[in-house]
Amino acid sequence: MPVCPTRCSYCSFVSYSTPKLISLIPDYVSRLCRDLERTASVIRRKGLRVRTVYIGGGTPTILSESLLSKLLDTVASCIDFSSLEEYTLESGRPDTVTYEKLKIARDHGVDRVSINPQTLSDELLSEIGRYHTTDQFYSAFDTARKIGFKSINSDVIAGLPGDNFYNFSKTFDKLTELAPENLTVHTFCVKRSSSLNGQEEKVFSRDGGDTGKCLDYSQLRAYVESYYPYYMYRQKNTVGNYENVGWTKPGHEGYYNIYMMEEIHSIYAVGAGAVTKLVDQSRRGEAAGFGHNSDRIGEPPIKRLFMPKYPYEYLDCDEGSEQYERFFSQLMN
Numbered sequence: 001m002p003v004c005p006t007r008c009s010y011c012s013f014v015s016y017s018t019p020k021l022i023s024l025i026p027d028y029v030s031r032l033c034r035d036l037e038r039t040a041s042v043i044r045r046k047g048l049r050v051r052t053v054y055i056g057g058g059t060p061t062i063l064s065e066s067l068l069s070k071l072l073d074t075v076a077s078c079i080d081f082s083s084l085e086e087y088t089l090e091s092g093r094p095d096t097v098t099y100e101k102l103k104i105a106r107d108h109g110v111d112r113v114s115i116n117p118q119t120l121s122d123e124l125l126s127e128i129g130r131y132h133t134t135d136q137f138y139s140a141f142d143t144a145r146k147i148g149f150k151s152i153n154s155d156v157i158a159g160l161p162g163d164n165f166y167n168f169s170k171t172f173d174k175l176t177e178l179a180p181e182n183l184t185v186h187t188f189c190v191k192r193s194s195s196l197n198g199q200e201e202k203v204f205s206r207d208g209g210d211t212g213k214c215l216d217y218s219q220l221r222a223y224v225e226s227y228y229p230y231y232m233y234r235q236k237n238t239v240g241n242y243e244n245v246g247w248t249k250p251g252h253e254g255y256y257n258i259y260m261m262e263e264i265h266s267i268y269a270v271g272a273g274a275v276t277k278l279v280d281q282s283r284r285g286e287a288a289g290f291g292h293n294s295d296r297i298g299e300p301p302i303k304r305l306f307m308p309k310y311p312y313e314y315l316d317c318d319e320g321s322e323q324y325e326r327f328f329s330q331l332m333n
């Protein structure tokens with residue numbers, strides 16, 4: 001769902017907040033539902049079992065209650081939940097979360113939500129363009145708790161411009177008091193498509209400043225609070241060249257994150273900017289980075305298929321057109 005209430009200054013995802021695009025959301029959801037049905041039929045014809053469903057963004061909870069119901073009804077009608085291990089709805093922006101929306105999600109089988117403060121400093125939230133308050137985060141988190149999801153994830157970012165060790169450690173302390181089952185600690189980075197691109201020297205010091213200390217603190221505090229690290233990845237252009245770490249309480253590991261990182265499961269993705277990863281199951285070892293099959297050099301064990309990147313392109317790609325049909329025939333192979 002490539003739409004958010006406002007665009008965070010560091011955002012590098014395909015996500016928009018313009019009124020024109022927001023007005024296209026109903027058409028977008030209708031198209032998404034049709035693509036979902038068609039993709040699910042491919043999954044069934046291939047005899048595959050779905051292990052996780054992940055609705056990400058952007059901010060899926062920007063949808064109205066009726067559109068969220070429509071989307072989740074479609075998921076429920078075309079995907080066999082009997083093999084499902086996890087069903088996540090990103091609810092990253094607390095300013096889009098309501099009791100009714102989370103209740104709809106829970107009633108449709110969602111068992112994991114992601115509610116992200118990034119920082120618990122109101123001043124910093126406004127500086128990074130998030131324009132929600134810490135109170136909104138606490139309220140959304142409390143609502144999710146009352147509704148009773150199996151796991152709540154919360155993201156924080158170390159090394160935000162203007163942040164320091166004192167602020168970060170306070171944020172982390174308050175978050176661990178709430179005890180989300182998953183805590184994802186990102187290191188701030190400036191990507192090409194973010195509005196901070198080109199201002200790196202102004203917004204952060206390459207040596208990382210306090211960031212290493214913040215990450216050390218998050219690690220110590222997370223261990224003390226009985227979290228353990230279960231996945232890690234690195235991006236380019238992070239402050240101090242540090243990494244991103246997913247922490248979890250035992251038994252609450254986010255399976256989708258593991259499957260994405262390991263690259264040994266196929267991922268079927270729909271929507272603008274969605275990237276499908278088809279893993280050749282006879283070459284799972286190679287897909288995970290172990291050795292290679294000398295007979296098949298030049299033929300990667302993972303095939304990636306891209307849906308049109310931008311929402312307008314996605315809506316403009318007519319169903320039945322050559323491009324559209326080519327996509328689905330490649331999906332079937």
Ligand code: SF4
Pocket residue numbers: 003004006007008010011012013015057058059092093
């Ligand atoms: S909430 Fe996430 S996807 Fe949306 S603008 Fe901010 S960083 Fe980007």
